[in-house]
Amino acid sequence: MTGPELAEAGRLLAAARRPVVFTGAGMSAESGVPTFRDAQTGLWQRYDPQELATPAAFRADPALVWGWYEARRHGVLRARPNPGHRAVAAIQARLPETVVITQNVDDLHERGGVPAPVRLHGSLFAPRCSACARPAPVLSDLPPPSDPPEPHDGPLDPPACGGCGAPVRPGVVWFGEALPSAALDAAVEAASGCDLLLTVGTSALVHPAAEIPLVAAGLGAPVVQVNPVPTPLDAICAVNLRGPAGEMLPALVRAAWPDADAG
Ligand code: BV8
Numbered sequence: 001m002t003g004p005e006l007a008e009a010g011r012l013l014a015a016a017r018r019p020v021v022f023t024g025a026g027m028s029a030e031s032g033v034p035t036f037r038d039a040q041t042g043l044w045q046r047y048d049p050q051e052l053a054t055p056a057a058f059r060a061d062p063a064l065v066w067g068w069y070e071a072r073r074h075g076v077l078r079a080r081p082n083p084g085h086r087a088v089a090a091i092q093a094r095l096p097e098t099v100v101i102t103q104n105v106d107d108l109h110e111r112g113g114v115p116a117p118v119r120l121h122g123s124l125f126a127p128r129c130s131a132c133a134r135p136a137p138v139l140s141d142l143p144p145p146s147d148p149p150e151p152h153d154g155p156l157d158p159p160a161c162g163g164c165g166a167p168v169r170p171g172v173v174w175f176g177e178a179l180p181s182a183a184l185d186a187a188v189e190a191a192s193g194c195d196l197l198l199t200v201g202t203s204a205l206v207h208p209a210a211e212i213p214l215v216a217a218g219l220g221a222p223v224v225q226v227n228p229v230p231t232p233l234d235a236i237c238a239v240n241l242r243g244p245a246g247e248m249l250p251a252l253v254r255a256a257w258p259d260a261d262a263g
């Protein structure tokens, strides 16, 4: 995509000093990490992700839910950051006040050069005890990603907490659970003070995360969306870049800073 949209988005980015980059599952789609909209594979296709990602599902069948998260963690370990992740890092390198806010539980922003994104929904790499919240070791039975193991695809008993013996759970936010208040506060603060919000690869259907772009727009900051399809955010966007993040974000960085290396 060239044309007026990209030029306008590039102008807005070049003029920004405190941008927010807000990302969803589409950010990692080109890295091979399925989005929540994508059909699940294997055993998991029988389940609705929004049902599996709940405290009730874990209570009912800990091995099923732990197995699902281990399968997703294996998938992320085999994945690589895509040019979109690197372009986000290039924006932050150019504009140090950039705040990256993600709904994703993969670690591809960090591996793509953004050391500390604001994580609204937790991480696949921060397991903790489901009873006493004691952090649990990330299973290091996995060899380095260079030689990824056979994908795990089935129920798996969660390990027991080293402190109280209760089942360990994934360090993610499940539906019906509150977001970590520090992360939510940091996200609202960044969106309230930003001079541009870039929303990338989100369907903006899950709350309260979906309200972050509205906070920025409500305070007059321009919003630029990167998504191959329309979303509920279209109406508040100054520019809609209709395409995949891995192509649109490097093109946007080049449009803003023609001399820049888009990462
Ligand atoms: C809570 C971690 C209360 C786990 C996740 C208000 C209105 C309506 C409902 C609610 C509301 N407030 C609360 C609710 C209930 C619920 C909710 O929002 N339900 C929705 C479904 C209606 N919210 C909650 O339960 C939240 N908690 O409210 O607690 C409370 C409060 C105080 C005290 C106690 C309790 C918790 C929500 C968090 C749940 N956890 N993830 C896990 O990952 O397993 S949410 C999870 O789903 C993701 O993190 C993400 O947020 C969401 C998926 O959305 P996206 O990331 O946008 O991905 P999606 O697949 O939908 O879309 C992908 C997009 O990318 C598409 O648009 C596609 O076109 C695009 N795309 C595809 N390829 C590309 C691309 N874009 C660019 N490039 C590409 N290549």
Ligand code: ZN
Binding pocket: 129, 130, 131, 132, 133, 134, 161, 162, 163, 164, 165, 166
């Ligand atoms: Zn414990």
